[in-house]
Amino acid sequence: MSDIASDTRRGSRFRIGLFSPPLILAFFCAALFSLLMLPLTVPIGAFYWDTFIYFDAANRLGNGQVPSVDFFAPAGPLGYWLFAFLIGIFPLAQPVLLAQWMILAVAAPLFALVLLDADRRSRTIALALVLPFILFVALPINATQYSSYPSIDGFGYYNRQCIHLLYVLTAALLFATNRMVVVTVLTGTMTALFLTKITGFAAGGLLCAFAVLAGRVAIREGFLILSGFAAILLALQLADGVTLAYVNDLLTLAAMNEGVLLQRFLQAGSLHFGIVASAGLLCAVLLFAERRDLADAAGSLTPRALLPGLARLFDRGSMWLGVGLVAGLFFETQNTGSQPFVFIWPIVLAILVNVGHLKGKLLVACLALAAATTLPSLVSTLQKAARALVGQMNYVAIDLPNLKTLDQVSxxxxxxxxxxxxxxxxxxxxxxxxxxxxxxxxxxxxxxxxxxxxxxxxxxxxxxxxxxxxxxxxxxxxxxxxxxxxxxxxxxxxxxxxxxxxxxxxxxxxxxxxxxxxxxxxxxxxxxxxxxxxxxxxxxxxxxxxxxxxxxxxxxxxxxxxxxxxxxxxxxxxxxxxxxxxxx
Known part of the structure; x- marks a missing residue:
């Protein structure tokens, strides 16, 4: 994978045009936030009352309460802050759509930095990064099916938000070469993950730690990221005491929900067996194809050139995919609804960029397994969204005058x-x-x-x-x-x-x-x-x-x-x- 950087460093001019990925992202965000100005309805699905939590939090914030300080919350405060802020701007917004799209206020600016950096070297790669991102962010659809009727998923918001942030983080680790962009995006995404859901933060931390081992993030850059992260949390603590109160809530939740981690890994693996098995087989095929290079890299490790040697050993598609798979499985152990493993698409994309040297059956196997790893989530999401859209044409809305926007469902x-x-x-x-x-x-x-x-x-x-x-x-x-x-x-x-x-x-x-x-x-x-x-x-x-x-x-x-x-x-x-x- 180290040759991605060298292959894509060519051409460093900033380019703009109709198909500029940062511009596509900007138009996408503008379109979605424009829709929040309209009193839209969506087909109600399972666990819709999870959406009410955001209104409870927004009302408390409006009355001066602080998350974790003044009320116990099941997740981090970032989503509540965003929802409380945006509901004032978009009072007619359909609640599910607002809760789904609000993460763009944080993720989109960070992702735009990654796209600008990647687009300077390869527009094709930048487009391949932005198009899946906007699809999954746009659709409030989970992989797990809980209702047989066409509908949207008014739950699992925290999990989908983490997946989208992990997508931005992974894209930055693999496709951003500007060091200020890398430091800024990693600081922003890791802070947002921490303030959204702690398991998402842990998954992101695993990816960042591996990036240091693989030479994608220098140790001094790691200290800069940690310093920025700590500075933001310190500022929040000094402002209203939310940081330590949130940590205390996390410890309380951990004590209330302790379980056997291995059992939950097995459960997550079985729920998403198709993706896990395909990604695991892709790892195995890549390791087989790289076996001689792996042996050479391991044999050439010396204490004098340890960091470059480790980078040569670990900065490869098989290793990144394996770590992404473990991070994704760990994250899914605590999830009821999510868009699982969507964030590994940048890893698969990086693998596809580098499989040109493979020949014959190995190349066919890699391409087939890459498709089997990524296409199920895409097809399932599009299919469920299409059913909801078509189904709503024959649905009727419910009109309950005392519910403000909470009844904008059909x-x-x-x-x-x-x-x-x-x-x-x-x-x-x-x-x-x-x-x-x-x-x-x-x-x-x-x-x-x-x-x-x-x-x-x-x-x-x-x-x-x-x-x-x-x-x-x-x-x-x-x-x-x-x-x-x-x-x-x-x-x-x-x-x-x-x-x-x-x-x-x-x-x-x-x-x-x-x-x-x-x-x-x-x-x-x-x-x-x-x-x-x-x-x-x-x-x-x-x-x-x-x-x-x-x-x-x-x-x-x-x-x-x-x-x-x-x-x-x-x-x-x-x-x-x-x-x-x-x-x-």
Whole structure:
């Protein structure tokens, strides 16, 4: 692979034109952000309520709260900062599209530097880098299929954002030769990865460490990158204390989600077997083709010229692909939805640039395995996106007036109608779903993946907003702080209120809800209204109540609607006669 640099150093003039890759990237970003000005709808899919997390975070940030300092978060603060900033600029934006495209605010400028550098030497390579990037960033599509209906994926945002950042980082390591570009892009991408998801940062760190070993990054450049990274984190710590608070959250999450790493590697490998097997075979073929050169490089290692010797030994396609494969597998061990291994395309591209010396069967094998490694993700993403686009032509939108932009989704008319019927069943038969919760199971094993579940949940949220407003009007009160005992808490955002500090966003009792300390319990105690959802009652609702039971049992319980019980702060002004009910 070392001959990539020498082959592509020829021609250093900056070129621009209609097919200039940096210009294509700029037009692409402009087009996507223009679409955010329109009230578009997208076909709702599995786990859509993950999108609500960003609104919860944006509302908290708008009210002065700081990620990790004032609320527990399932991922790094960068996405919340970007979403909170951009939702103010694009108030009509479809939430899934905004959450998907916002990473361009960070990734695009860094990638433009790489493209400018690569384009000076080879426009073909620069185009081959930019076109896959814009395709995968544009489409909120995961590799894993959770819904049989054509739809978009309103979850896995953190994972896709990391994949896109890793793509930029890998492209810089392999195709940027300007040292300032390399240092700047690696500093920016590694910082963004750290502030997005720690497993993405670990995967990027592995690639960067190997780049030092392969001679792509000089040791002094490594110190510059580390210094820049540390300076940014120090500035954030001095500004609002977010860095150390985020590290503490990471340690808490690690303790709550500890598992057998080997088992998770095997699971990730089996889920993405086609890509992993093809890439592994490509590594093996390349190692076989390079066996004599590898033996010579290993035999010529001397202490006096150790670094150049290591670079000759490791800076080759087989080694880069192997490291990329390990980094990708490690990253996927913690993912539910993602665009897995997309970031290894720059590595495969570098391999393709250098296979010209191979002949006959070896060349055919390399080309076939390179295609088998990269084309499945491309074909699957395009196929799912095309199904969603065509399917939406026959879909109907749902109109729920209290949800701002959260209802900018569509689905088959039968499923939309079914969601209204199911909500009515939840209201009429709460005991049935309480029985499921009592037995610690969901109404269906794949309950949260069904689009109609999330449409029903949207209807329940709309019902809750209406019920709260009706109660406030009838009793001449206003709940300034609201907290919902559910996975997400969209009410403060939808009603322009506040949420209590300390409580997590994205509250999964099994993974992301630590035991509350005295501060968190005091915040819950001071919250005006705590909502207990009953459409439907689930084991998670019951468990969340149990987490905060010490301060909830003393509250006055009222029935706001068949879907929502309200737990009022003591002394708020209600005598309890408006409802009542029993503890969950």
């Amino acid at each position: 689905q088959r008319a039968e499923i939309v109608d079914r969601s209204a019927t199911v909500l009515n069943l939840y209201k009429r038969h709460p005991a049935t779903f309480q029985a499921f919760a009592d037995d610690r199971i969901l109404p269906d094993f794949t309950f949260y993946t069904a689009p109609d579940m999330h449409l029903t949940w949207l209807r329940a949220i709309d019902d809750g907003v209406e019920a709260i407003r009706a109660y406030e009007a009838a009793n001449d009160v206003r709940f300034e702080t609201i907290f919902s005992l559910n996975f997400t808490n969209p009410f403060p955002y939808l009603m322009d209120r506040d949420a209590p500090k300390g409580v997590p966003i994205g509250a999964d009792p099994s993974r992301t809800v630590p035991q509350p300390n005295a501060f968190v319990l005091s915040e819950i105690a001071r919250t005006d209204l705590v909502l207990y959802p009953k459409c439907p009652i689930t084991i998670s609702n019951v468990e969340l109540y149990g987490v905060y039971e010490a301060v909830l049992d003393t509250r006055t319980r009222i029935s706001l609607s068949p879907c929502w019980d309200g737990l009022l702060r003591q002394g708020f002004g209600a005598d309890g006669s408006a409802g009542g009910g029993t503890r969950p």
